[in-house]
Amino acid sequence: MIQLNERKPILQAINLRHEYEARGQKIVALQDVNLTINAGDFVTVVGPSGCGKSTLAKIFAGLGTPTSGEALYAGKPIKGASSERGMVFQELAVLPWRTVVGNIGHGLEIAGMPKAEREQRVAELVRLIGLEGFEKKYPSELSGGMRQRVAVARTWATRPPVILMDEPFAAVDAITRLTLQEELIRLARTTKQTVVFITHSVEEAVFLGDYIVAMSSRPGRVLEIVPVPDMGINRTWEQMIRDPRIEAIVSRVFELVRGRAVAPSTERQHA
């Protein structure tokens, strides 16, 4: 369990609203989003496609300014991106002109870490994501799933206090995904980093999260925050699928994101 003294808010959304203007049309991507994420939390955000998950992640990363409302990091308004909030992008964002190790070590390079130390840290991460032997390859020589693993390692390398992950395993095959998920849980728990993990897979959200933020379809709102019983650092899928409590949570979240839940709160149902 996370110690009590660590449970202070690290990310907050207050009455967040975000609109996009595209060819004269206004699209409300986020509306009335209120959310508090504590330091050390592993949060999963789940919702149907187009509900504003990526928009929310980019606002927390400092890559977008909300139309109204506030986004806070450690109590202060977020202004611009910073190395304190790393992000793994839904679109592939590793640099094609850097090798696997060049990409993974990029953040450390920017931070000015000495070469020897950097190489050691990078080698560790390469092993962790199972890309030994591919160190000197360029992204164009890797599979989509391998590239995405490089993107995860690149963000992880600098150990930012907050990591925003936008559907990082979408392009990874189901088997590798299981391993990466288990690895991710272990890593996040040992380093006590705060992780905001976005997915549209309900099972993935339940497996990974301390709690799940279920969002409605457009305009995106937070429907409910569903807590998950603590399964420990070494949780496995096998253990999870046999647990009836987990089963109940999965079906509850499914109801929520499909818009069929009987509203437990005052939230208005959105057809």
Next chain:
Amino acid sequence: MVAILLLALFWWALTNVFGVPEYIFPSLSSVAAALWEALLSGRLLDDTRISIIRLLLGAVVGIVSGIALGFLVGLSRTARIAVEPLINAFSGIAGIAWIPLALAWFGTGLAMSTFVIWNGMFFVVFANTILGVSRVPPTYAQAIFTLGGDRREVLRSVILPGALPDILTGVRVGLAFAWRSLIAAELMGSPMGLGQWVNEAATYQRTDRILAGCLTIAVLGVLLEALMVSWIARRTVVRWGTVAVAEERKAR
């Protein structure tokens, strides 16, 4: 390679089989003889050296200014609004039309050829650099910002390599323009140089020498392109896989 052989065969057939007279289209052997003669006299080497110096000077100025301004305009909206209409207006009249004016301004020296080559080359490098900068996916830059990078880091490690495929295209096309501008400038008045060599040959109606000059220009053009563009491309964009290479596509 095959294309070159076919061209040589066609040439040989033109003069030896169809009997096109020498003064209209000289045979392969007489052009070779003219080349050999010019090479021995040292004239061709002198002219080539002068042309290459002129071309390199003009090309370097054209490439550097094209890339620098392309970045400025590609990255800043204000710069774009300020310069773009002006540059569009000038690119329409770029090139050979400026030679008479350039002669009046700069005389026949190195400044004149540099200006004319710059004029022929700048706009295509400039326009392609802007295109390249605008085509770099914005998420690449965003990712570097979340890694703690500043604007300079993004410029260095994202925009520059990201725009390189288009920049190289611009340089490749620009070099062809540069050659044309240079030869035209030399034809119209620069002393020495390959264009002048062709010009003199024309006065004496030595078609074999004209073709020998053209052949030299063509070979130099290919060599320079290989050195300045293909060599760089193989070590960068081709290796990264950010441009598709014809050979590779065939292999798949």
